[in-house]
Every structure is written in structure tokens, then in C-alpha cells.
Amino acid sequence: MKAAGVKLxxxxxxxxxxxAAAVRSHAATPADTxxxxxxxxxxxxxxxxxxxxxxxxxxxxxxPRLAGQPIDYLKNQLQAFIERRRTxxxxxxxxxxLSPAMITALTDDFHKLNPKPLGGAPQDTVxxxxxxFGEGLPDVKVPACATxxxxxxxGNGPFPRLAGQxxxxxxxxxxxxxxxxxxxxxxxxxxxxxxxIAHNLTQAQIKxxxxxxxxxx
Amino acid sequence: xxxPDTRCWKATSGCAALVLILIAAFAAASRAEHGSGGLxxxxxxxxxxxxxxxxxxxxxxxxPRLAGQQPEYLANQLRAFIEHRRTxxxxxxxxxxLSPxxxxxxxxxxxxxxxxxxxxxxxxRAEEGRRIFQDGVPEANIAxxxxxxxxxxxxxxxxPRLAGQVYPYVIKELVNWGKERGQNPTxxxxxxxxxxxxxxLSRSQIExxxxxxxxxx
Numbered sequence: 001m002k003a004a005g006v007k008l009x010x011x012x013x014x015x016x017x018x019x020a021a022a023v024r025s026h027a028a029t030p031a032d033t034x035x036x037x038x039x040x041x042x043x044x045x046x047x048x049x050x051x052x053x054x055x056x057x058x059x060x061x062x063x064p065r066l067a068g069q070p071i072d073y074l075k076n077q078l079q080a081f082i083e084r085r086r087t088x089x090x091x092x093x094x095x096x097x098l099s100p101a102m103i104t105a106l107t108d109d110f111h112k113l114n115p116k117p118l119g120g121a122p123q124d125t126v127x128x129x130x131x132x133f134g135e136g137l138p139d140v141k142v143p144a145c146a147t148x149x150x151x152x153x154x155g156n157g158p159f160p161r162l163a164g165q166x167x168x169x170x171x172x173x174x175x176x177x178x179x180x181x182x183x184x185x186x187x188x189x190x191x192x193x194x195x196x197i198a199h200n201l202t203q204a205q206i207k208x209x210x211x212x213x214x215x216x217x
Numbered sequence: 218x219x220x221p222d223t224r225c226w227k228a229t230s231g232c233a234a235l236v237l238i239l240i241a242a243f244a245a246a247s248r249a250e251h252g253s254g255g256l257x258x259x260x261x262x263x264x265x266x267x268x269x270x271x272x273x274x275x276x277x278x279x280x281p282r283l284a285g286q287q288p289e290y291l292a293n294q295l296r297a298f299i300e301h302r303r304t305x306x307x308x309x310x311x312x313x314x315l316s317p318x319x320x321x322x323x324x325x326x327x328x329x330x331x332x333x334x335x336x337x338x339x340x341x342r343a344e345e346g347r348r349i350f351q352d353g354v355p356e357a358n359i360a361x362x363x364x365x366x367x368x369x370x371x372x373x374x375x376x377p378r379l380a381g382q383v384y385p386y387v388i389k390e391l392v393n394w395g396k397e398r399g400q401n402p403t404x405x406x407x408x409x410x411x412x413x414x415x416x417x418l419s420r421s422q423i424e425x426x427x428x429x430x431x432x433x434x
Contacts, residue, residue: 048410059366
């Protein structure tokens with residue numbers, strides 16, 4: 001009888017502590033937090049496909065470099081996969097289980113990584129690509145890529161880093177822009193900015209720009 | 218012939234060079250295997266264990282399907298046996314006597330074969346395996362197999378075809394990944410990519426994925 005009373009007292013004490021902790025954490029920080037261990041495990045999982053230090057990898061598809069990518073861009077793309085604005089079934093599945101705290105931790109880590117470019121692009125079109133990147137093609141209404149992506153291709157905010165991005169990935173994205181991005185008519189997004197540009201570039205120009213940016217460190 | 222003279226000459230000399238290279242390769246292959254019947258004899262020897270159409274075979278061990286396999290993967294694995302990156306004494310002995318020309322000839326021959334799967338995997342687990350293969354298990358940090366092995370499991374380059382692979386062989390490889398692959402600490406190879414995946418999959422998930430891929434044509 002006495003033992004049961006002690007147990008009950010202990011239990012109610014613990015409950016009170018638990019409630020207080022819950023209230024405190026809710027007030028001070030977002031309810032959702034993530035352990036270092038879970039972040040490390042998730043990063044290792046991302047790198048299975050995105051390569052060592054997220055430098056990109058050629059699997060069945062060219063899988064993009066995430067290293068050095070602006071945080072806003074990464075967050076926006078994960079959101080785009082979840083909302084099906086950007087169509088990619090694998091990344092939909094990856095994205096929809098990530099908590100906000102996990103997304104913050106992952107995007108911070110990717111942004112900080114700085115491995116060398118993966119390489120593998122043809123070198124002969126690099127000078128032509130450099131010219132398009134820096135000057136655009138005014139005759140066909142293609143602005144200089146550097147205007148938004150920066151003179152060194154490192155991106156900013158919602159504008160992605162292109163420096164060191166995989167050649168074949170950049171070619172695939174620019175070629176298929178309309179079929180992969182901005183796919184929810186009710187939710188227009190920043191992908192609309194690139195739509196006419198991707199449309200106006202010829203395949204040869206796309207390949208030249210892709211070769212150039214893939215070499216940037 | 219409307220081609221300008223120089224291009225015509227270049228095309229002709231290019232063809233001539235290719236023919237010479239091919240002749241040299243065949244000559245090297247037949248010289249290396251002189252007295253043992255060359256490529257056809259070597260293929261027959263491989264099929265003793267890997268099955269009459271290289272569709273795999275259940276010997277004392279499950280012996281993998283080589284039919285339709287990516288040539289780059291086959292060449293890399295033969296090299297891995299020789300360099301003790303992949304531990305298998307039988308295959309070490311097989312591989313170390315093969316000339317580079319023979320390896321290229323064998324890899325091309327196996328690539329061209331397309332027999333139906335050997336079969337024998339439990340079909341009841343295939344649907345669960347399909348989901349893991351195509352979507353991964355994001356909550357458990359298991360990447361979608363399709364990202365690297367392709368949606369039809371045909372593989373690409375150094376990434377192996379899994380379609381039609383022998384059910385118990387797939388299980389054995391995934392269960393023993395860390396003990397069979399990447400075993401030479403002085404030579405880093407691509408097997409590290411699969412380590413975290415193989416490690417994260419439960420035995421039951423491994424069986425489901427193996428059941429799925431073993432039934433693919």
C-alpha cells in the first residue's frame with residue numbers, strides 16, 4: 001500500500017516535470033529539434049546518391065552536387081519536391097519525411113561543404129560557355145547567367161550555385177525545364193524566371209554553359 | 218562524296234585506325250589464349266559455373282547472373298578480385314589469367330546475352346521489394362535503389378544490373394557487404410557507396426528487394 005503511494009507520487013512528479021519541460025521547450029525553441037547523431041545518419045544517406053561531400057555523382061541519372069549550395073535554394077527545392085512543383089518521385093519520398101529542424105541542419109551542412117568539382121565535362125566548349133555565362137546572348141533574349149547566379153557561379157538566396165555542378169545534370173535540367181519545374185499551376189514559383197531562358201538556349205549553347213560552370217570551383 | 222578532301226581523308230584514316238586497333242585486340246586475345254580456344258572457349262568455361270546462358274546458377278554457392286551485365290561493372294569486378302578488393306579465391310584464380318583484351322571480349326559477350334531470369338525468389342515479397350527499390354525507405358535512411366541502378370534495374374557503367382539477378386546471391390552480397398567488398402585498404406573503390414545502404418537494410422527488407430529484382434527481365 002505504502003509502495004503504491006510512493007510510486008504514484010513519483011509518477012505524478014515525473015508527469016509534472018515532463019509537462020514543464022514540454023512547455024519550456026515549446027516556448028524557447030521550435031518544438032522540433034534533431035540530434036547530431038540523426039543529422040549525421042541523414043547526411044550519410046544523402047551522400048549515398050549525391051556523392052562524397054555532396055560533390056555530385058553519376059548513378060543511373062546524373063545526381064546533382066549539393067555542396068556549397070545556398071540554403072534558401074535547397075530549402076525551396078525540397079519544398080518543391082514535396083509540393084510536386086518539381087517532379088521527382090525519389091526526391092518526393094526523401095523530402096516528405098524531413099522535419100523542419102532536420103532540413104535546417106542538412107542545408108546548413110551542405111552549404112558549408114566545398115569539395116572540388118566532380119569533373120567529366122568536354123573542355124572544348126568551355127570558352128564559348130564562359131562568354132554566354134558572362135555576357136548572355138542579347139540577340140535571343142538570353143541574359144548573362146552571372147546576373148543572378150553571380151560572376152563566380154556561386155548563386156545567392158533562391159538562385160542556385162552552378163559552380164562545380166555536374167555537366168550532364170545541368171544539360172538535363174535546362175533541356176527539360178518545362179517538364180520538371182513549376183508543375184503546379186496554382187503555385188507559381190521562382191522556376192518561372194528560368195523558363196524563357198532555358199527555352200531560348202539551343203542545345204549547343206546549353207552544353208557550352210554546362211561545360212563552363214562544371215569547371216568552376 | 219561531297220566531303221572536302223581533308224575530312225574525307227580524316228574519316229578514312231579514322232576507319233583504318235579503328236580496324237587496326239580491332240585487329241590488334243583480336244590478335245592479342247587469340248595470342249594470349251593460344252592453344253586454349255580463345256574467346257569462345259573462355260565463355261564456355263565461364264558458363265560451367267554461371268549457367269548455360271550466364272543467367273546464374275545455384276551451385277554450392279549461388280553463382281551470379283552475368284547476362285546483360287554492364288561491361289564496366291564486370292571489368293571492375295574482375296579487377297577487384299585480382300586486387301583482393303573483393304575476396305573470392307575462386308574468382309581470383311579465374312581473373313588473374315585473363316588478358317585485358319579477353320576481359321573486354323568477355324564483358325561485351327555477356328552484355329549481349331538476355332536469357333529470362335533464373336527464378337526461384339518468393340513472388341509474395343516482390344511488391345514490398347518494389348516499393349523499397351523504387352522509393353527507398355526514407356524514414357530509415359535507405360536510399361532508393363532506382364537512383365543508381367535505374368528504374369528497370371539495368372545498372373549503368375560501374376553500377377551493376379540487378380534485373381534477373383539470382384535471389385540468394387543478392388541476399389548473400391547484401392548481408393556480407395562489409396566482409397566481401399572494399400577489402401584492400403590501400404585501394405579505395407566504389408563499393409563504399411553501398412556500405413551504408415547494405416548496413417541499414419534489415420534482413421527482411423533485403424529478402425524483399427532480392428525477390429523483386431530477381432524477377433525483373
